[in-house]
Amino acid sequence: MSDTLEQAKNDVATLRKRLNEYNYQYYVLDDPSVPDAQYDRDMQSLIALEKQFPDLYSANSPSQKVGGAALSSFEQVTHDVPMLSLDNAFDDASLLAFEKRLKDRLKDTTTLAFSCEPKLDGLAVSILYENGELVRAATRGDGQVGENITANVRTIANVPLSLRGDNLPARVEVRGEVFMPKEGFEKLNDTQREKSAKVFANPRNAAAGSLRQLDSKITAKRPLMFYSYSLGVVEPESFDLPNTHSERLNKLASWGLPLCPDIGTAEGGTGCLDYYNLILNKRDALPYDIDGVVFKVDDISIQRTLGFVARAPRWAIAQKFPAQEEVTTLVDVEFQVGRTGAITPVARLEPVFVGGVTVSNATLHNQDEIERLGVKIGDTVVIRRAGDVIPQVVSVVEANRTGNEVDINFPAQCPVCDSKAEKLEDEAVARCTGGLICPAQRKQALKHFASRKAFDIDGLGDKLVDQLVDADLVHSPADFFTLSLSGLIGLERMAEKSASKLLDSLEASKQTTLAKFLYALGIREVGEATVANLAMHFTTLEAIQEASIESLIEVQDVGAIVAEHIFNFFNEAHNTDVIAALLSEGIHWPTVEKPREDSLPLKGKTCVITGTLNEMGRTDAKSRLQLLGAKVAGSVSKNTDFLVAGEKAGSKLTKAQELDVAVWDEAALIAFLDEHEG
Ligand SMILES: NC(=O)c1ccc[n+]([C@@H]2O[C@H](COP(=O)([O-])OP(=O)(O)OC[C@H]3O[C@@H](n4cnc5c(N)ncnc54)[C@H](O)[C@@H]3O)[C@@H](O)[C@H]2O)c1
């Protein structure tokens, strides 16, 4: 705090200038540069200084003003009754002090009743109804003059265009908050990202940006909602309204206006604190974002007695929740490799308290996100942590740039195993191509290798794979085949009998098929149908290993992306080493005979697939049947040779039975495919 008037003068000037700039970015541009917590801290400092040095009072200080100026691109609306802001309480003590102030002022110690309302984080809107019809809607603006946004508000689904009931005031102004529910916000940002369009930092910015659009067609596409929380002008003045705020809200509801379902009432300050804790505990589960709760003296005549100060009513207060957004420094970026090889940039932060916990890491998603944010190491960044969602970097405070910030470079190699990192054009994430040897992917790759559709190694389940890796016995799939009885029985819960059984099934699994071998390698996006196609097309492993991207694309069902995955996989030395090691352990398969067209087992047969298949997808089943020569049709007729019926098969099964068409269940299909595929 400043000691001298001179120093205070400077500090006050600096704070006012800064807060005016924040206000402009927030209210006019709908694009704040700092989190609310930072704004609130600066505002509290200003208020404290102005209180300490009353000489520095100015009616133009941001502490005395509401909101920001109305944008001139909208028609202006002068409010009949000013739309004010709210005073804030940042802790329980200041809430109780608020209650005491009221009692002192009223010179009455009777417990006060309060209306308690979630403080929706959107923007205040006034909606005017004449003879029950919506005639005008406006933003709060600077409290006196707002923007005419009638066309936009009309597009909000839960705003009634006409009020219900026979006994309505001739003119009534309803006030409330326009906001974007959390789910709609996430979806909107997903779509914006896909379109490489602006991504919104939080639901409040998204709501403000959506509502203050010159083209109401854009607003109409945004998932906005409205909850009413008070009345403005009511004419005629003699119109009979209840004498408490909470009953007036119910009156609004009876006219068809939406109310927040979580509003309540409380007796006294302690009752308010109970409500505060109730809502705070529910905060993450609520479908809309709130930044606190609002308490309003319920009795309208007491409200009148208490009146207003410059920017807010005396009879209400907002008690804020812990901030979900904070500023901190991006100290470094590290790259983590996930179980599937995805390489994600992780922000290392100067620890900061946000969303109720201390956060020192946040996700940066991928390279596109880093470019979109334009973030560099050393930047001041805004972190958001809402609910149990992983903390995210939402923006950069550009004003804090010094010029010493450093670009973030994506590694060309996997940071864990040094294999090449591949980033396909259509994909957001970069991936490690060392699937078989990368320690980050090892357990996943080994479990896949041993799984039933791959090497089908009996007795080698996920838990055992974990144990083998943890005991450092297995690094790559080839190591499975070098396991010894003594090594195995050293493991926990591994008796000699099951160990030798496992060795037997490992031995048996060496006899496989080319398709299963390829499948076991776990190449990205290469499933059962693709491996069957590859085996049939190339017939030898060498041919596949040497295939160019162009020749891979010629294979049925293989597109450009999958071709690139296959090509990159076989051009990674680490992978070819493992393949060589596997072959030298004696893995073998019968030569694949390239079938002549007319010798295909299902040549000339037509089939239909219906119901749910549990072991393979229907698309998979379809392409594997086609590969064996079958024509796969959409409906059952007398020309159908057989129907593959999975679980919950319906009318197609009935029809097939009527027409005496052969029916295969999934087991029969699998048996047939196993017998005939290369
Ligand atoms: N990050 C920034 O740069 C920046 C800049 C300016 C303002 N802000 C934020 O905005 C706040 C100040 O804005 P303000 O003047 O709108 O005050 P406010 O948001 O603290 O309180 C008033 C507003 O609360 C809203 N509200 C929600 N539920 C309500 C209910 N049930 N009853 C009444 N009102 C309800 C209304 O929109 C009303 O106008 C700051 O505390 C800060 O958090 C941030």
Ligand SMILES: [Zn+2]
């Ligand atoms: Zn790797």
